[in-house]
Amino acid sequence: MSVYDFKVNSMDGKPVDLSIYRGKVLLIVNTASKCSYSRQFAGLQELYESYHQEGFEILGFP
Secondary structure: OOHHHOEEEOOOOOEEEHHHHOOOEEEEEEOOOOOHHHHHHHHHHHHHHHHHHHOEEEEEEO
């Protein structure tokens, strides 16, 4: 079993099959979006913008 075998719910509650990310480099992050650690988003955004064109994706989960 791999990460591509999982399905997760998107922010709007719809299921997303992680196999759509096959062939990409994934960073899976515990975003802690409901607490004071949300300042991490600026750094994640910079990272995403720097490497997205090369097949990099960030998947964030609270």
